[in-house]
Structures are given as structure tokens and as C-alpha cells.
Amino acid sequence: MLIQQIELFLIEQPLKIPFKTSYGTYEKRESIIVKIIDENGVHGFGEVIAFSEPWYTEETIYSALHVLQDFLIPKLLYKQFNHPSEVALQLNQFKGNQMAKAGLESAYWDLYSKQNSISLAQALGGNKAEIPVGVVISIDEPGKMTKQIGDYLAQGYERFKIKVSRENDYEIVSTIRNSYPTIPLMIDANSDYSIDDIPQLRKLDQFNLMMIEQPFGERQFIEHAILQKEISTPVCLDESICSIEDVQIAHELKACKIITVKPGRVGGLTNSIEIHRYCVEKNIPIWVGGMIETGISRIQNVALASLPGFTIPGDISASSRHWERDIIYPEVALINGKVRVPDGPGIGVEVDEARVRSLSKKIYRHA
Missing domain, CATH: 3.20.20.120 (Enolase-like C-terminal domain)
Incomplete structure (x- = not known):
């Protein structure tokens, strides 16, 4: 897997029903959708699931954006990996920031599965x-x-x-x-x-x-x-x-x-x-x-x-x-x-990229 482009979509969408926990109430949800593209144009998707506030963990959507763009993506772009576990190993040199790492690593798993014509499962x-x-x-x-x-x-x-x-x-x-x-x-x-x-x-x-x-x-x-x-x-x-x-x-x-x-x-x-x-x-x-x-x-x-x-x-x-x-x-x-459990290649479903773009507050491209 040789990644030539990575896109980050900062999206926001309302919840159908407000979600209340002991530490706060959510009425809308920000997320980062990660799209990676290899040298043949095959793509994989991941998601950063940090919340907007540091209630659940110390990570937030915006701290994850910083870590992704300034540290993790530069470490992976144009580097050859044979398996997603190698990506995880490469990212382990950075402390913490598990949700930022997971959003990027999961996109490699999707891509790897597609390249090998097997399901993610x-x-x-x-x-x-x-x-x-x-x-x-x-x-x-x-x-x-x-x-x-x-x-x-x-x-x-x-x-x-x-x-x-x-x-x-x-x-x-x-x-x-x-x-x-x-x-x-x-x-x-x-x-x-x-x-x-x-x-x-x-x-x-x-x-x-x-x-x-x-x-x-x-x-x-x-x-x-x-x-x-x-x-x-x-x-x-x-x-x-x-x-x-x-x-x-x-x-x-x-x-x-x-x-x-x-x-x-x-x-x-x-x-x-x-x-x-x-x-x-x-x-x-x-x-x-x-x-x-x-x-x-x-x-x-x-x-x-x-x-x-x-x-x-x-x-x-x-x-x-x-x-x-x-x-x-x-x-x-x-x-x-x-x-x-989807049995098609990769995650086994299609990502509605038009909707992702329509929900995006900002799009970041790295190539």
C-alpha cells in the first residue's frame, strides 16, 4: 500500500434525539472522515470518533486534526506498507492520541481488504x-x-x-x-x-x-x-x-x-x-x-x-x-x-461522498 493522497473531512450533523450522559448532553456530532487513496486510485475510509469536548477522553476533534496533519499523515504519506499492522506499528512512536491514530489506521484496513478482494471481517x-x-x-x-x-x-x-x-x-x-x-x-x-x-x-x-x-x-x-x-x-x-x-x-x-x-x-x-x-x-x-x-x-x-x-x-x-x-x-x-456482517470487499458498503462533502465544515487535502 503506497498512499499518494489523504483527505480529511470535518463534518457535523444533528442527532435525531439528544443523547444525555452523566457528563453532558449531545445534540449534534462532529466527526472526521478519513479517505486515503493509493497509487492506483483505490481508496479506503476511516473515521476519527473523538468528541468536540474533552469529556470522554483528553482527545477532541480539533486536537486530532492537529495530530493527524502535523505528525501522523506526514509519517505515512508516500510510504510503502504491506499490511495495516505495519501502519499501527509506525504510529506507535507517537504517544497517546489513540482516536487520531485509529481513524487513519482503519482506513488502511479498508484499503488493504479491497486490494485483496476480501471483506474487512x-x-x-x-x-x-x-x-x-x-x-x-x-x-x-x-x-x-x-x-x-x-x-x-x-x-x-x-x-x-x-x-x-x-x-x-x-x-x-x-x-x-x-x-x-x-x-x-x-x-x-x-x-x-x-x-x-x-x-x-x-x-x-x-x-x-x-x-x-x-x-x-x-x-x-x-x-x-x-x-x-x-x-x-x-x-x-x-x-x-x-x-x-x-x-x-x-x-x-x-x-x-x-x-x-x-x-x-x-x-x-x-x-x-x-x-x-x-x-x-x-x-x-x-x-x-x-x-x-x-x-x-x-x-x-x-x-x-x-x-x-x-x-x-x-x-x-x-x-x-x-x-x-x-x-x-x-x-x-x-x-x-x-x-x-458485510461480505463485500473492504467495509462492504458504499460511502456517500456527496453527503460527506455536503456535511463538511472544512476539507483538508494532503498529497
């Missing part, structure tokens, strides 16, 4: 034709959240993640469990709790939750280990997992029982495969997380979730969950509660 080692998926319900009045779950249940979703905060967790979970006592249910507070809240979290054991995702701060492995000893509900780490080393630390400290893998957060698909391999070896349940992505990143998550170790339905909802119209076609859709 095949290139990654996937073996599933379809995957079960879950959906995320943002913070709202408990009654409204319960109604949303009923709607999504009717659509075929197989796992339900509800956003909560330390101020409303018990009210929300108890209300939902009164209506749906047996559905696969988990909560996510995005680090809203502290170690002093262990008695409060222990009260949630009665609701038979699949897991509590990231209750404490991202570097609080020891505190998570203390919590996991105190509650029967499995702890799942999300923001804490930025690398294979973080997974190893979490496992050795017994800080959690489940891991969420987000390619953008761990630096790309190459690193995601490494984490998958380790978790399978250590019998750690894993699933693919979501970040309110466009269809490009979403369909790449579908391909990743087709690997055999991903046994829990991931945050890979249909395109219509967040967008009136996605930037890929066909869009990601549920069929009998499952999402089909």
Missing part, C-alpha cells in the same frame, strides 16, 4: 455472518427510558445499556426492572461514582444487571478492584482501557470481569485484535462498544464484532438510532434482531 479474522446487537438509552425520566426500551425490544435488540448518574441510578433501574424484570440490562455512569459510593452500588446487586460499566475514574484500577470484591454484579471497564497493557493491568488486579473494546479508544483495529486475542486466552468476556459513530466506524465495529471472542452483544445499533440519514449505503439495519 475476513481480514480481521471474523467468522460470523451476523451479530446480535445492543442499544444505549441515554438519561431521561425513568418512564420515558422504560418506554424507549419497549420500543427497542420490539425492534429486536438483545441487550440494553442505560446511562445513569449517581443521583438517579436506583430510581431508573428499579423503574425499568418493574416493567422488564428479565431483559439483559446493564448500566453505564461514565465514571460518575467514587469509592465512597460502594454501599450505593451494592444496592444495585438485587437487579441482576449484566454489568456496571466504568463506575470510577479511568485510571482507578485499584478502586475498581476493591469494588469488584464488594459487589456481585460484574464490573466492566471502558474508559480505563486504552491499550493491551491496560487490559493486562485490569486482569492482574481483578479490577473487572468484563472488557469493552472500542477501536477508536485503543488506537485502531490492530490493537483491538491484540486485545481480543489476550481476552480469549484469559477467558475474559468482551464486547464492542460504540461512540455515536457514522456508518463508516459502525460497520467497522460490525466486522470486529464478528471475531469469535466477542460473545456479548455490542453497542452497534442501526444507523437510524442516531441519524435521519447516514453517510453509507446500505445503512446499518436490524434484521430479526441481528446486523448482517
Whole structure:
């Protein structure tokens, strides 16, 4: 793979429904769409999934733009690579900035798969034709959240993640469990709790939750280990997992029982495969997380979730969950509660470049 041109599209589009978490509410979403073009005109697409504000991680869309243009792209342009893993290795010389790296590296995976006439799922080692998926319900009045779950249940979703905060967790979970006592249910507070809240979290054991995702701060492995000893509900780490080393630390400290893998957060698909391999070896349940992505990143998550170790339905909802119209076609859709894994070359869907350009606030070209 010899890349002769890279384009970055800074896009913005409104969400169908505002998305509220413990740290803020999103009504629109900025993203960076990455397009790479080789010497034969074949192209690959990726996506930078950082948010506009440094709430979820320290990265933002604009810090990613800076790192991409001033450091990562100059390192890759006009360089020969035989496999995307070589790209990941080249980018590892730069510290952090995992989402910027992942957006660029994932475009190489798409291109590599197209050049070899195989699907991205095949290139990654996937073996599933379809995957079960879950959906995320943002913070709202408990009654409204319960109604949303009923709607999504009717659509075929197989796992339900509800956003909560330390101020409303018990009210929300108890209300939902009164209506749906047996559905696969988990909560996510995005680090809203502290170690002093262990008695409060222990009260949630009665609701038979699949897991509590990231209750404490991202570097609080020891505190998570203390919590996991105190509650029967499995702890799942999300923001804490930025690398294979973080997974190893979490496992050795017994800080959690489940891991969420987000390619953008761990630096790309190459690193995601490494984490998958380790978790399978250590019998750690894993699933693919979501970040309110466009269809490009979403369909790449579908391909990743087709690997055999991903046994829990991931945050890979249909395109219509967040967008009136996605930037890929066909869009990601549920069929009998499952999402089909594309089997065409590369990501296996077409990118609507006209729509990408129409949504672009600015376009950057490097050649």
C-alpha cells in the first residue's frame, strides 16, 4: 500500500434525539472522515470518533486534526506498507492520541481488504455472518427510558445499556426492572461514582444487571478492584482501557470481569485484535462498544464484532438510532434482531461522498 493522497473531512450533523450522559448532553456530532487513496486510485475510509469536548477522553476533534496533519499523515504519506499492522506499528512512536491514530489506521484496513478482494471481517479474522446487537438509552425520566426500551425490544435488540448518574441510578433501574424484570440490562455512569459510593452500588446487586460499566475514574484500577470484591454484579471497564497493557493491568488486579473494546479508544483495529486475542486466552468476556459513530466506524465495529471472542452483544445499533440519514449505503439495519456482517470487499458498503462533502465544515487535502 503506497498512499499518494489523504483527505480529511470535518463534518457535523444533528442527532435525531439528544443523547444525555452523566457528563453532558449531545445534540449534534462532529466527526472526521478519513479517505486515503493509493497509487492506483483505490481508496479506503476511516473515521476519527473523538468528541468536540474533552469529556470522554483528553482527545477532541480539533486536537486530532492537529495530530493527524502535523505528525501522523506526514509519517505515512508516500510510504510503502504491506499490511495495516505495519501502519499501527509506525504510529506507535507517537504517544497517546489513540482516536487520531485509529481513524487513519482503519482506513488502511479498508484499503488493504479491497486490494485483496476480501471483506474487512475476513481480514480481521471474523467468522460470523451476523451479530446480535445492543442499544444505549441515554438519561431521561425513568418512564420515558422504560418506554424507549419497549420500543427497542420490539425492534429486536438483545441487550440494553442505560446511562445513569449517581443521583438517579436506583430510581431508573428499579423503574425499568418493574416493567422488564428479565431483559439483559446493564448500566453505564461514565465514571460518575467514587469509592465512597460502594454501599450505593451494592444496592444495585438485587437487579441482576449484566454489568456496571466504568463506575470510577479511568485510571482507578485499584478502586475498581476493591469494588469488584464488594459487589456481585460484574464490573466492566471502558474508559480505563486504552491499550493491551491496560487490559493486562485490569486482569492482574481483578479490577473487572468484563472488557469493552472500542477501536477508536485503543488506537485502531490492530490493537483491538491484540486485545481480543489476550481476552480469549484469559477467558475474559468482551464486547464492542460504540461512540455515536457514522456508518463508516459502525460497520467497522460490525466486522470486529464478528471475531469469535466477542460473545456479548455490542453497542452497534442501526444507523437510524442516531441519524435521519447516514453517510453509507446500505445503512446499518436490524434484521430479526441481528446486523448482517458485510461480505463485500473492504467495509462492504458504499460511502456517500456527496453527503460527506455536503456535511463538511472544512476539507483538508494532503498529497
